[in-house]
Amino acid sequence: MLIFFTLGVSKLKTQEYIEEIIKLKKERNAIILAHNYQRGEVQDIADYIGDSLGLSQKAAEVNEKVIVFCGVHFMAETASILAPNKTVLIPDITAGCPMADMISAQEMKEWKNKYPGRPVVCYINSTAEVKAECDFCCTSSNAIRVIEAVNSNEILFAPDQYLGSYIASQTNKKLILWDGYCYVHRMILPKHILEKKKEFPEAEVWAHPECRGEVLELADKILSTGGMVKQARLTDKKEIIIATETGIIYRLKKENPDKNFYPAYEYAICSNMKKITLRKVLDSLKEMKFVVKVPEETAEKAKDAIDRMIRI
Ligand code: 13P
Ligand code: SF4
16 A cells, blocks of 8 residues: 555656656756666757767757766766767766766876887767867767777777777777776676577677677677667567677667567666666756866867767
8 A cells, every 4th residue: 555655656756757848958058968777757858869960960959058977977078078068968967977987187197208209099988078088079970980080090099998999990090098887788708698699599699899898799780879779670580698798688679569679688778877767867856966067178188089070
């Protein structure tokens, strides 16, 4: 009885939050952008859901004055860099990306000094200060194209060693890698894929390039989260094992109710992505918090690296 009552109350609260968010969004002239790993209820109130590349492109083109960014800190920073005249809010200021924090601007400077003359490409999962030290930026959906377009056979790549190794295997370039990684994708092991393949023998395996090389070897397709969303609409396959953060399964199922998506590993959950809740989105709009603003000088330099990527 108590359980039913509690569930009823929380449903009511959710509805109240949604209504208030919609009302405040209009009053503030705000748009809500959400990453594919966000909680289902946050994806549901978003105006646009996407991968890192899609979200940064969207941030650059929106007309609204305020962007509520439901994702992690480096993504909100990218939005602030590309839309310097907008107010960018992140509902939880502690929602960071541990991989992005694996290299600091100082470490990047020292690393570059060790390898003079080599161009530097950084994954978008890096802080604005690190981007400001780089020549090019890339995301998981365009990394190979960016590396191929860089006019050098030796390139420094940071911070993700797994994405870096994967790109190196797909191009003729020599990549010198920083040893960062995403702890969520690193949790996914070959044995998880093999177990799931046993359970669902007809299923294809799609993996994010942040996964370990041994996992990528077992995958039928290697895709960014945006790539998975697109491929899910196109494929004739009815069963797919998804090797990435589990939050994307919500969107895949919602958009493709006739197909089955299974997480490769149920515990591959990014706790930072999950820090954003409906209640925090509401508070963010109410109190206009937490503002993410990249200092002008850093933003200008970081923007050069992002612009070079967008041009490619
Ligand atoms: P995508 O650009 O593929 O959405 O990846 C972002 C990310 O944080 C993966 O862990
Ligand atoms: Fe960072 Fe990994 Fe979380 Fe993506 S899933 S935001 S790379 S910690």
